[in-house]
Amino acid sequence: MTDFNINIARQDIEVLPSAKSYSERLLSLISQAKQRIYITALYLENDEAGREVLDALYQAKQQAPQLDICLFVDAHRAQRGLIGQAVSLGNRQMYIDLAAKHQQQISIYGVAVKRKELLGVLHLKGMVFDDHVLYTGASINNIYMHHKDKYRLDRYYQIHSAPLADTMVQYLTDSFVKSGLAMVLNTPESLSIKQQKRIGRSTTIQVKKARYIVDKASANQGMQILPLIGCGKRNNQLNQTICQLLKQSQHQVIIFTPYFNLPRGLIKQVIAALKRGVKITLVVGDKTASDFFIKPDDTFSFIGVIPYIYEQILRRFVKRWQSYINQGQLSVKLWHDGDNSYHAKGVIVDERYHLITGSNLNPRAWSLDLENGLLIDDPEQSLLTTFNDEYQAILANTKPLMHYSQLESLKDYPIQPRKQLRRLSLAKIDRLLKRFL
Numbered sequence: 001m002t003d004f005n006i007n008i009a010r011q012d013i014e015v016l017p018s019a020k021s022y023s024e025r026l027l028s029l030i031s032q033a034k035q036r037i038y039i040t041a042l043y044l045e046n047d048e049a050g051r052e053v054l055d056a057l058y059q060a061k062q063q064a065p066q067l068d069i070c071l072f073v074d075a076h077r078a079q080r081g082l083i084g085q086a087v088s089l090g091n092r093q094m095y096i097d098l099a100a101k102h103q104q105q106i107s108i109y110g111v112a113v114k115r116k117e118l119l120g121v122l123h124l125k126g127m128v129f130d131d132h133v134l135y136t137g138a139s140i141n142n143i144y145m146h147h148k149d150k151y152r153l154d155r156y157y158q159i160h161s162a163p164l165a166d167t168m169v170q171y172l173t174d175s176f177v178k179s180g181l182a183m184v185l186n187t188p189e190s191l192s193i194k195q196q197k198r199i200g201r202s203t204t205i206q207v208k209k210a211r212y213i214v215d216k217a218s219a220n221q222g223m224q225i226l227p228l229i230g231c232g233k234r235n236n237q238l239n240q241t242i243c244q245l246l247k248q249s250q251h252q253v254i255i256f257t258p259y260f261n262l263p264r265g266l267i268k269q270v271i272a273a274l275k276r277g278v279k280i281t282l283v284v285g286d287k288t289a290s291d292f293f294i295k296p297d298d299t300f301s302f303i304g305v306i307p308y309i310y311e312q313i314l315r316r317f318v319k320r321w322q323s324y325i326n327q328g329q330l331s332v333k334l335w336h337d338g339d340n341s342y343h344a345k346g347v348i349v350d351e352r353y354h355l356i357t358g359s360n361l362n363p364r365a366w367s368l369d370l371e372n373g374l375l376i377d378d379p380e381q382s383l384l385t386t387f388n389d390e391y392q393a394i395l396a397n398t399k400p401l402m403h404y405s406q407l408e409s410l411k412d413y414p415i416q417p418r419k420q421l422r423r424l425s426l427a428k429i430d431r432l433l434k435r436f437l
Helices: 019-032 048-063 091-099 162-177 193-209 237-248 264-276 302-320 322-326 363-367 384-395 415-427 430-436
Strands: 013-016 036-040 068-074 107-111 126-129 132-136 156-160 224-231 252-257 279-285 330-335 346-349 353-357 370-377 398-400
Touching: 013 019, 013 384, 019 048, 019 126, 019 132, 019 156, 036 048, 036 162, 048 068, 048 091, 068 162, 091 107, 107 162, 126 162, 132 162, 162 193, 162 224, 224 237, 237 264, 237 346, 237 353, 237 370, 252 264, 264 279, 264 363, 302 322, 302 415, 322 330
Parallel strands: 036 068, 068 107, 252 279, 279 330
Antiparallel strands: 013 156, 036 126, 126 132, 132 156, 224 370, 252 346, 330 398, 346 353, 353 370
């Protein structure tokens, strides 16, 4: 890889161990910021954790009016209720209500990557506090921040780098604020349907061509970091880099994904690497660790069939490549920890290249959503101990999948998901669903 251009020192990267530590660090960074706070997430939920974060942002602004505070979330997700709930303004109502209570205002922007949520969302991640970047695939709500009794495991990195922070802020400012493509969500005024369609078309064009801009002249030898971004199937910098990483792998690849449904291009590279003799480890969420999983005793809805679809995709994959598991070259680890859920994403190649990303590494992320990631090149493996500590902590709640028969088949499922899967299969809709999952 030759495109690295931001130097980074070992002491400037810290890996946080848990959802609790992510919550604590986020609030701490908000309170310590002096110049700017730019937060990007799929959503900031109207619950206790979400309100705590928004209250902290408003408090920071009241105490330091010069502080530049901008929050970017997906516009569709921010303006609807949770799936299964009544029609409402969703999280936006909280944004409006809180804005009315404060004299000093923060900016809350909604970005509509596509005209409809089904066709693509703002899935960018990364939070900037002065010259610090807090990068995680997590959004902001009770479960991601372990506010109550459950958590959703992700990966959490704090990176001190002014060039990286500047790059991420510049992208958000140029692409969405100065362009006028982001709608303000914490005011009562709403755009007309015609305005939303116009902005949606312009945003789709913008996100497919935009890139992070970094001063390449600053690059030297040693550990470096490259911010990546991409949207759509063509000319997607993030997707192309992931495929290139696997293509050049020589010894070992580790892939974290919460929902096993790898895109065709990525599957192709995984199989090619196996055939070259590269050892592949997949760390995947068990179906019960999916945020879509519905317990058999609870009221079932169609959305609850999704974890079963993922499990069947994984079962077919393992069955087909069982011989590589038998010889110890392919390893599949299933994550499960009580009622908690799994959301870790990323790729590690030859203990040198480390990709942290919000991308779920599935067809939806690969072709529909706006995604980003940070790729660290560590040629001297100075971070290897830190990465291994994180890896072992994740593996602590996994079990090895030695044979495809360890995964349930259709006949083993509760009656409701079994019925839904049979209907989907008969109607040939499962192939369509796989593209959007």
